Amino acid sequence: MAREDDLKLVQGVGITKRFGGVQALSDVDFEVEKGTIVGLIGPNGAGKTTLFNIVAGAIAPSSGVVRFQGEDITGWSAYKVCRRGIARTFQVTRPFGEMTCLENVAVGVVNRQPGCRRSQWTALAAECLEAVGLRDLAATEARHLNVVQKKRLEIARALATRPELLMLDEVLGGLNSQEIQEAVAFIQGLRDQRRLTILWIEHVMGAIMQATEKVIVLDQGKILTTGTPTEVVNDPRVIHAYLGD
Amino acid sequence: MSQGASILKSNRKNFLYGAGLAAFAVLPWMLGVYNQHVLIVCLFYTMMAASWNLIAGYTGQISFGHAAFAGIGAYVSGILAVKAGLNPWVGVAAGTVAAAFFGLLVGLLCLRMGGIYLSLTTLGFSEILHIIINNEYEITRGTMGLQVPGLTTSYSKISYFYIFLVGAVITLTIVYKLVHSNVGLNFRAVQNDERAASALGVDVVRTRLLAFTVSSALAGMAGALFGHYMMLITPHIPSLDQQFLVLSMTVIGGLGSFVGPVIGAFCLEILSEYIRAWGEYHVLVFGLVALVVARFAPKGLVGIYKAWRGKKRPETA
Amino acid sequence: MFAIASMNGIVIGVIYALSALGVSLVVGIMNVVNFAHGEFYILAGYFSYLFATALGMNLLAAMTLAVAIVFVFGLLVEYTLIRPTYGDDLYSLILTFILSIVLQNAYLLIFGPYPNKPPGWVRGATDIFGLFMYGNQRLAALVAGTCVIVFVFAMIKLTWFGRIIRATSQDRGMAELNGVNTTRLNMLSFGLGCALAAAAGVILAPVFPVTPTAGVPVALTAFVVVVLGGMGSLRGCIVGGLTLGLVENLGAAYLSTGYKHVFGFIILILVLAIRPSGLFGHKEA
Structure with a gap:
C-alpha cells in the first residue's frame, strides 16, 4: 500500500509572498493528490497566479516550502522545475511568435530529451500538436494564430515537456459553451491517457464543477476553503467572497 | 511538399552555394592588389x-x-x-x-x-x-x-x-x-x-x-x-567605431538572418572605399543609413527582399 | 592631498549623480537605456559655448536655452526613434547606440576635433578651511549641480507629474489602468532625461571643455552609477554618483592617474558579482 506522501504529488506549506508592502499570499497550505484534477478558484487578485508562479519557479516565495514528490523544490529556477516534471501554461499566452508552431513545441521536447535528433523531435512535437488539434498549423508562425489557437499551443508545448503535473492557467477564455464541453472532455482525457495530475485555475465555474475532484478556493491571499466542487459552491463564505455583501 | 522534392531543393541550394563560393574563390586572380x-x-x-x-x-x-x-x-x-x-x-x-x-x-x-x-x-x-x-x-x-x-x-x-x-x-x-x-x-x-x-x-x-x-x-x-x-x-x-561598423553591417544586411551580415559586410566595406574618396564621411553616412534601416526596416536588406518577394508571389501564382 | 582629492570627488560626484539621474529616470519609466546620453551632454556644452561666445548672450540665458533646446531635441528623438520600438529593448539599444555615433561624427564635422570651452561663471579660488585653495568655478559647479538635483527631487516628491513618474516606474500596467497617458509620459521623461544630461553638460563644460567624443566616458560613468545605485532608483544615483566620484579621485591621487576611470569599472564588476540589483535596486535577481 502506498504511503500517504506518495499520494501527494505537490504540497505547499505556509507559502507567503510579499510584493513590496503588499501581501499577495499569506500562509497558504495546499496539496494536490496524484492523478487528480484540482481546481484553483477565487476572485480576481486572490493570488491564484502568484501561487502558480511560485510552484513553477517563476518567482520565489518570501517564506514557505513547496514539495514535489516529497522533494523540496522551493526557489528552484523555472527551467529546473520544468525538467523535474512540472509544466505550466500562461494565462496571457506567450508563444514564440517568430517560430513555427512545430518549433514552439520542439523547444519543450529538446530540453527534456537532450541530444535527440531532428527527426525524433519533429515526430514528438507533431504528436503534441496533433493532441491539441493544431497539426495542420505545424508550419505556421505562432504570431499568426488566433487567441484560442494560442491557448492550445500553450498546452501542446506544456505536454511536450512530458510533465507529471500540468498546471493550466485559464485555458477556456474565449470559448463558447459547446467548445467548453469539448475542452473539459479533452482535459479529462489528458489525465486519463497520459496519467497526468492537473492543477487548474479557471473562471468558468461550470467546467470546474464538471471536471475536478477537488477545489481550492483562494481569497485575498488566503485559503478560504478546500473541498469537493459541490461542497465549495454551496459554502456561504465562497458565495460571499465572489458576490460581496 | 514531398520529401523528395525538398531534398532536391536543398541539393540545388547547396549546389548554388558551392558554385558561388568557387566563383568567389577565383575572383582575386582577376583583380589588382588594391x-x-x-x-x-x-x-x-x-x-x-x-x-x-x-x-x-x-x-x-x-x-x-x-x-x-x-x-x-x-x-x-x-x-x-x-x-x-x-x-x-x-x-x-x-x-x-x-x-x-x-x-x-x-x-x-x-x-x-x-x-x-x-x-x-x-x-x-x-x-x-x-x-x-x-x-x-x-x-x-x-x-x-x-x-x-x-x-x-x-x-x-x-x-x-x-x-x-x-x-x-x-x-x-x-x-x-x-x-x-x-x-x-x-x-x-x-x-x-x-x-x-x-x-x-x-x-x-x-x-x-x-x-x-x-x-x-x-x-x-x-x-x-x-x-x-x-x-x-x-x-x-x-x-x-569598429563596433559601430560591425553593428551597422549586420543591421543593414539583416539582423537574425544567415546571409544578412555577409551582404551587409560586403556592401558597406566596398561602399566605404568609394566614399573615402571624398573624405572621412563614411561613418556619418553609414550611421544615418543604419538609423533609417533600423527604424523603418528592422530586418534589413534581407527583410526588404523577403517582403518584396512575398508581395510579388501572389501575382505570379 | 586627501582633502583636495575628496573635494574633487564630491564635485564630480554631484555631476555624475545629475547625469545618472537622467539615465535612471528613463530606465525606470521606459526600460530603455539611452546610449546617446553622453552626446546630449556634449550637445548642451556646445550650445552654451555657441550662445555665450559667438552670440555674446548672457551666461545664464545661454545655459537655459541650451538645456531647453536639448530637451526639445530629446522629445523629437523619442517621437521619431524610440516610440516605434517600444517594448522591443533590442532596437532601442541599437538605435540609441547608432545615434551616439552619428552625433559624435556630426559634432566632429561641425565643431572640429578641438576642445571648446564656454566662459567661466566666476574667477579666482577660495581657501577651504585653510586646507587648500579651490577653484571658484568648481565650487559654483557644485552649488549649481546640487540645486538642480534638489529641484528634480522636489518635483518628483511634490508635484503631480512626479507622482505619475513614481507610480509608473513601480507598476506600469497599473498606472495605465488608472488613466496615465504613458505615451506622453514616455516622451516627457525621455526629454527630461536628456535635459538632465544637458544640465550636467552646461555646468561642467567651463571646467572640462567639450570635444566630439568627450561624452563617451560621461555616459559610461552614468551607466556605472545607475547599475551601482540600482536600475531606476533615483536615490541610488546620488549615493552611487558620490561613491564613484570619490573612488575615482582618491584612486587617481593614491594609485594611478592613468587608470582613473578603471576604478569605476572595478566597482561595476564588484556590484555585478556581489549584488547585481545594486544598492537600492528592488528588482529580484
Whole structure:
C-alpha cells in the first residue's frame, strides 16, 4: 500500500509572498493528490497566479516550502522545475511568435530529451500538436494564430515537456459553451491517457464543477476553503467572497 | 511538399552555394592588389558581422564589446609573437581562446541579469580595454601600434585572401550549425520570450552564455587574423567605431538572418572605399543609413527582399 | 592631498549623480537605456559655448536655452526613434547606440576635433578651511549641480507629474489602468532625461571643455552609477554618483592617474558579482 506522501504529488506549506508592502499570499497550505484534477478558484487578485508562479519557479516565495514528490523544490529556477516534471501554461499566452508552431513545441521536447535528433523531435512535437488539434498549423508562425489557437499551443508545448503535473492557467477564455464541453472532455482525457495530475485555475465555474475532484478556493491571499466542487459552491463564505455583501 | 522534392531543393541550394563560393574563390586572380585588399577586408567584416549576429540576431542580446574581443584576439596573438616569438598561427589560436575566456568571464558576470546589463557591461569592458592599451604603452605600443609578423613567410595578398576565406567559411559554418541544432531552438526561444522559454525547460542563462562565448571567440579569431594581415595592431581594432561598423553591417544586411551580415559586410566595406574618396564621411553616412534601416526596416536588406518577394508571389501564382 | 582629492570627488560626484539621474529616470519609466546620453551632454556644452561666445548672450540665458533646446531635441528623438520600438529593448539599444555615433561624427564635422570651452561663471579660488585653495568655478559647479538635483527631487516628491513618474516606474500596467497617458509620459521623461544630461553638460563644460567624443566616458560613468545605485532608483544615483566620484579621485591621487576611470569599472564588476540589483535596486535577481 502506498504511503500517504506518495499520494501527494505537490504540497505547499505556509507559502507567503510579499510584493513590496503588499501581501499577495499569506500562509497558504495546499496539496494536490496524484492523478487528480484540482481546481484553483477565487476572485480576481486572490493570488491564484502568484501561487502558480511560485510552484513553477517563476518567482520565489518570501517564506514557505513547496514539495514535489516529497522533494523540496522551493526557489528552484523555472527551467529546473520544468525538467523535474512540472509544466505550466500562461494565462496571457506567450508563444514564440517568430517560430513555427512545430518549433514552439520542439523547444519543450529538446530540453527534456537532450541530444535527440531532428527527426525524433519533429515526430514528438507533431504528436503534441496533433493532441491539441493544431497539426495542420505545424508550419505556421505562432504570431499568426488566433487567441484560442494560442491557448492550445500553450498546452501542446506544456505536454511536450512530458510533465507529471500540468498546471493550466485559464485555458477556456474565449470559448463558447459547446467548445467548453469539448475542452473539459479533452482535459479529462489528458489525465486519463497520459496519467497526468492537473492543477487548474479557471473562471468558468461550470467546467470546474464538471471536471475536478477537488477545489481550492483562494481569497485575498488566503485559503478560504478546500473541498469537493459541490461542497465549495454551496459554502456561504465562497458565495460571499465572489458576490460581496 | 514531398520529401523528395525538398531534398532536391536543398541539393540545388547547396549546389548554388558551392558554385558561388568557387566563383568567389577565383575572383582575386582577376583583380589588382588594391581590390584584393578590399576583398580581404570584406571577409574580415563578414567574420565579425556573422559572429555578432549570432549573439544579437539569434539570441537578442546586444554586445557592444565585439570589437573589443577582436582586439583581445589581435593583441594576445601579436604580443605572443613579438615578445615570446611564438608562431603566429599558434598565436591566432591563443587569441581565440583568450577572447572566449574573457567572453565567458564577462558573460558570467552579467548574463544572469537582463539584456541591458550585457550591453552596459560590454561597453564598459571595451572602455577598460582601451584604457589598458593606452596605459601599457611598453607592451602594446599604444596608439603608435604594435608591429607584428605576418602569417605567411612570403607576403602575398592572394594567400591572405584564402586564409580569410577559410576563416569566413569556418565562422559561417559554426554559426549555421549552431543555429540549426537543438541549441539553436533554445537561442530563438530565448530571444522570443525568456519567461516562456524557461518554463519549457530552457536554461536561459546558459543558453545566452554559450552564444556569447562562441560569438566572442569567433571575434577573437577574426581580430587575430586581421592583426597579422595588417602587420600592425592599433587601438582602432577594438574601438567603438569598429563596433559601430560591425553593428551597422549586420543591421543593414539583416539582423537574425544567415546571409544578412555577409551582404551587409560586403556592401558597406566596398561602399566605404568609394566614399573615402571624398573624405572621412563614411561613418556619418553609414550611421544615418543604419538609423533609417533600423527604424523603418528592422530586418534589413534581407527583410526588404523577403517582403518584396512575398508581395510579388501572389501575382505570379 | 586627501582633502583636495575628496573635494574633487564630491564635485564630480554631484555631476555624475545629475547625469545618472537622467539615465535612471528613463530606465525606470521606459526600460530603455539611452546610449546617446553622453552626446546630449556634449550637445548642451556646445550650445552654451555657441550662445555665450559667438552670440555674446548672457551666461545664464545661454545655459537655459541650451538645456531647453536639448530637451526639445530629446522629445523629437523619442517621437521619431524610440516610440516605434517600444517594448522591443533590442532596437532601442541599437538605435540609441547608432545615434551616439552619428552625433559624435556630426559634432566632429561641425565643431572640429578641438576642445571648446564656454566662459567661466566666476574667477579666482577660495581657501577651504585653510586646507587648500579651490577653484571658484568648481565650487559654483557644485552649488549649481546640487540645486538642480534638489529641484528634480522636489518635483518628483511634490508635484503631480512626479507622482505619475513614481507610480509608473513601480507598476506600469497599473498606472495605465488608472488613466496615465504613458505615451506622453514616455516622451516627457525621455526629454527630461536628456535635459538632465544637458544640465550636467552646461555646468561642467567651463571646467572640462567639450570635444566630439568627450561624452563617451560621461555616459559610461552614468551607466556605472545607475547599475551601482540600482536600475531606476533615483536615490541610488546620488549615493552611487558620490561613491564613484570619490573612488575615482582618491584612486587617481593614491594609485594611478592613468587608470582613473578603471576604478569605476572595478566597482561595476564588484556590484555585478556581489549584488547585481545594486544598492537600492528592488528588482529580484
